[in-house]
Amino acid sequence: MKKNLYKNITSMACIVMALLFAIANSTDASESLQDGTNRNQHIIASNITQQEETSGYESSTLAEEISKELFSGKENTEILMPENENKKSWQKLENYFSADLRILAYGVAQNPAESNRNPNNDFLEIPHYVTNTEIRPDFYFNSNYLDLSVKPRSTFQYNIWKEGMRDGDTDWNDDWYVNEWIARVKAWNKLFLSYGRENLQWGPSFLYSPSNPFFSDNGRSNNYMEVQGMDFARILFVPHLNWSISLIVNTDEGRNSLPNSEPFEKIYALKVDYTGINGYASLIYSRKDSSQSNKIGFFGGWTASDALLLYTESSVQNGSDAWYPVTDSSLFGASLQQVHQDDDDVTPTILVGGAYTFLNSGTLTLEYLYNGPGYDRDAANLTFSTLKKAADAYYSLMKSAESDSEKDELADSLQEYLSSQNTDPGLRFLRRNYAMLQYYQVNIRNRLAITLRWTQNIDDGSGQFFGLFSYQLGDHWDLFGSGIINAGNKNTEYGSILDYQGMLGLKLSL
Amino acid sequence: MVHKFNRQFLFILEFIFFILIFTFTAQAQVSPKEMLEKADEARGSYEGVEVTVTMESNELGRKQYRVMKVSEKGYNCFLDTLAPSNVKGQRILMRDRNLWYANPGLSKPVPVSPRQKLIGVAVNGDIVSTNYTRDYKIVSTQDSILKGEDCILMNLEAVDKRTTYDRIKYWISKDRLVGVKGEFYTVSGKMFKSATFEYNNKITINGKPRDFISKAIITSAIIKDDFTIIDYSKPVQKKIPDALFNVNLLTK
Numbered sequence: 063m064k065k066n067l068y069k070n071i072t073s074m075a076c077i078v079m080a081l082l083f084a085i086a087n088s089t090d091a092s093e094s095l096q097d098g099t100n101r102n103q104h105i106i107a108s109n110i111t112q113q114e115e116t117s118g119y120e121s122s123t124l125a126e127e128i129s130k131e132l133f134s135g136k137e138n139t140e141i142l143m144p145e146n147e148n149k150k151s152w153q154k155l156e157n158y159f160s161a162d163l164r165i166l167a168y169g170v171a172q173n174p175a176e177s178n179r180n181p182n183n184d185f186l187e188i189p190h191y192v193t194n195t196e197i198r199p200d201f202y203f204n205s206n207y208l209d210l211s212v213k214p215r216s217t218f219q220y221n222i223w224k225e226g227m228r229d230g231d232t233d234w235n236d237d238w239y240v241n242e243w244i245a246r247v248k249a250w251n252k253l254f255l256s257y258g259r260e261n262l263q264w265g266p267s268f269l270y271s272p273s274n275p276f277f278s279d280n281g282r283s284n285n286y287m288e289v290q291g292m293d294f295a296r297i298l299f300v301p302h303l304n305w306s307i308s309l310i311v312n313t314d315e316g317r318n319s320l321p322n323s324e325p326f327e328k329i330y331a332l333k334v335d336y337t338g339i340n341g342y343a344s345l346i347y348s349r350k351d352s353s354q355s356n357k358i359g360f361f362g363g364w365t366a367s368d369a370l371l372l373y374t375e376s377s378v379q380n381g382s383d384a385w386y387p388v389t390d391s392s393l394f395g396a397s398l399q400q401v402h403q404d405d406d407d408v409t410p411t412i413l414v415g416g417a418y419t420f421l422n423s424g425t426l427t428l429e430y431l432y433n434g435p436g437y438d439r440d441a442a443n444l445t446f447s448t449l450k451k452a453a454d455a456y457y458s459l460m461k462s463a464e465s466d467s468e469k470d471e472l473a474d475s476l477q478e479y480l481s482s483q484n485t486d487p488g489l490r491f492l493r494r495n496y497a498m499l500q501y502y503q504v505n506i507r508n509r510l511a512i513t514l515r516w517t518q519n520i521d522d523g524s525g526q527f528f529g530l531f532s533y534q535l536g537d538h539w540d541l542f543g544s545g546i547i548n549a550g551n552k553n554t555e556y557g558s559i560l561d562y563q564g565m566l567g568l569k570l571s572l
Numbered sequence: 573m574v575h576k577f578n579r580q581f582l583f584i585l586e587f588i589f590f591i592l593i594f595t596f597t598a599q600a601q602v603s604p605k606e607m608l609e610k611a612d613e614a615r616g617s618y619e620g621v622e623v624t625v626t627m628e629s630n631e632l633g634r635k636q637y638r639v640m641k642v643s644e645k646g647y648n649c650f651l652d653t654l655a656p657s658n659v660k661g662q663r664i665l666m667r668d669r670n671l672w673y674a675n676p677g678l679s680k681p682v683p684v685s686p687r688q689k690l691i692g693v694a695v696n697g698d699i700v701s702t703n704y705t706r707d708y709k710i711v712s713t714q715d716s717i718l719k720g721e722d723c724i725l726m727n728l729e730a731v732d733k734r735t736t737y738d739r740i741k742y743w744i745s746k747d748r749l750v751g752v753k754g755e756f757y758t759v760s761g762k763m764f765k766s767a768t769f770e771y772n773n774k775i776t777i778n779g780k781p782r783d784f785i786s787k788a789i790i791t792s793a794i795i796k797d798d799f800t801i802i803d804y805s806k807p808v809q810k811k812i813p814d815a816l817f818n819v820n821l822l823t824k
Contacts, residue, residue, distance in 0.1 A: 251815045254821070306818050335818075417685070
């Protein structure tokens with residue numbers, strides 16, 4: 063009996079101890095562990111941080127110093143903290159202003175191609191040497207409810223001719239303008255109403271952005287050359303993190319120029335954007351005001367892996383606004399006319415592409431473009447045969463001229479005649495099938511970025527090599543340069559204007 | 573017989589008690605997945621946090637630095653470069669697994685991959701919100717001591733190919749529930765970088781103060797002298813609007 067009693071007491075003691083242990087562990091584990099530490103507890107509102115040396119590396123004193131210098135005296139005015147309320151209004155207002163300044167100085171050397179499109183360089187008058195200085199200040203005002211920005215520009219250009227009738231000529235130009243400005247009202251951080259001059263671009267493609275009804279140049283060919291802005295009124299509604307809707311009206315051509323001096327038409331667009339976990343897509347419907355031509359654009363991208371991106375960008379429209387060669391009774395037997403504007407045929411433009419990033423961070427990109435509005439073989443042949451007739455006639459006249467002054471008169475007459483004709487097809491790409499291969503890599507040895515690109519016109523066999531580099535000389539200075547080499551005979555797209563072009567310059571950022 | 577019944581009854585009672593106690597203690601312990609979730613929180617708050625990030629990299633003897641303002645919310649992150657002058661205005665937007673890069677010289681944002689290099693040894697995927705809980709599965713765990721601190725070493729494998737790293741060895745402090753060290757491996761099984769983390773900042777999560785990352789040091793395993801130091805300072809918890817992560821507003 064005593065033995066049984068002892069067993070019972072032992073059992074009960076085990077049960078009680080186990081219960082006590084369970085109670086001790088039933089509270090939140092992290093809370094109990096946190097309370098057990100000897101660290102001081104500071105709530106974030108005081109913005110106090112502690113720096114302790116626990117690693118084998120020294121504290122990054124340069125980085126800390128720079129950070130302290132940038133943020134000295136600047137509190138986060140988004141949060142109402144007791145010490146901010148005591149600041150004067152003008153001190154709070156100061157935080158809303160910011161500005162950047164970039165000054166670019168570069169020289170260009172280029173060789174015009176000897177072709178029917180530009181005989182003796184007297185059609186296009188391309189200068190052989192160009193020096194350019196551009197001053198690009200940007201001013202911003204950003205607050206909770208209003209954003210303002212203005213980007214005035216001044217350019218100083220000096221041209222020297224070495225080919226054609228202008229051989230030996232020099233020219234000095236200066237230009238002062240506002241390339242972009244915007245006023246944007248923000249309502250509840252969901253609705254944004256803006257008006258201004260913008261370089262409004264979108265889409266994942268490098269070669270061309272067919273989904274954009276406003277700009278044919280997407281600015282990707284050379285990052286140092288700015289695209290001229292156009293005037294837009296916009297409403298952007300962000301009802302959800304994954305969705306946004308934009309209403310856009312292109313109210314004026316602004317600094318942009320239209321082909322063949324055609325009159326400006328307002329364009330209205332509705333854009334819907336969706337961003338998912340691994341991809342994004344946008345749909346754009348646009349309509350020209352007076353001609354009432356409709357265009358539907360689309361772009362989408364997919365993050366296939368941490369290194370591979372796949373994307374597409376396209377548009378479809380009725381007919382085409384481009385200028386096509388038509389046989390007629392004009393001086394050289396054909397002229398450019400807008401003959402497909404009222405077509406019912408659907409004209410697609412489709413781009414597909416992919417970008418793969420290697421472990422060294424270099425990225426290889428491949429794109430294919432089908433340019434529906436582009437010239438077919440017959441249209442291209444008619445264009446270049448007409449240009450040949452014009453060039454032959456010009457050479458013949460120049461040969462028969464008896465003096466230099468007579469030659470000058472002929473050249474002036476030619477320019478006058480050309481200015482009265484439609485010479486711009488209004489196409490970003492002349493033909494229909496293109497491919498692009500590009501390699502770019504940034505932060506090489508913490509200094510260098512390079513881009514190497516080959517663009518192939520599959521239809522006429524011509525191609526273009528483009529190379530771009532930038533090298534950081536310090537925190538403010540960059541050395542940059544680019545080179546273009548065109549390959550193809552004189553009756554091809556890339557072989558008919560420039561043989562080569564080289565650019566070298568310095569950029570100062572403040 | 574009564575005596576025998578009492579013994580049996582006591583035995584059953586003890587058995588039931590031990591089952592209950594086992595259940596309680598099992599629930600009270602933090603599971604490895606929960607520890608990984610806590611460690612993720614300490615490197616990016618799901619509620620919304622804005623932090624100043626200063627990066628200094630040393631690559632083959634060349635130094636480079638960046639100062640950025642980083643706003644994070646959930647799986648989204650927005651980086652705005654503030655210094656130096658020649659890269660000021662560069663922006664990176666991460667919307668879940670989609671990344672865009674914008675530069676004052678570019679007309680439009682460029683989609684980039686997480687593998688793209690940011691500065692030095694760091695890639696985009698190192699700076700923007702890390703979510704190891706979602707992107708990796710825990711293959712195995714073991715106890716480990718790291719610099720005198722009791723840790724759990726987790727072997728993590730990527731759930732799909734969209735993650736920045738194929739495999740990670742991750743040390744999480746059992747005491748503080750923060751990640752203190754990581755080793756990052758390629759598909760071939762080769763370690764190509766490692767990182768250590770410090771947590772001297774504080775933020776509030778669900779009303780409770782929590783450690784928040786203050787420093788990360790990323791070292792290349794291939795070139796041992798190449799490293800990038802990332803300082804996180806002035807973390808501020810705030811309501812970040814969805815519109816900040818809209819690509820239509822990315823370019824200045």
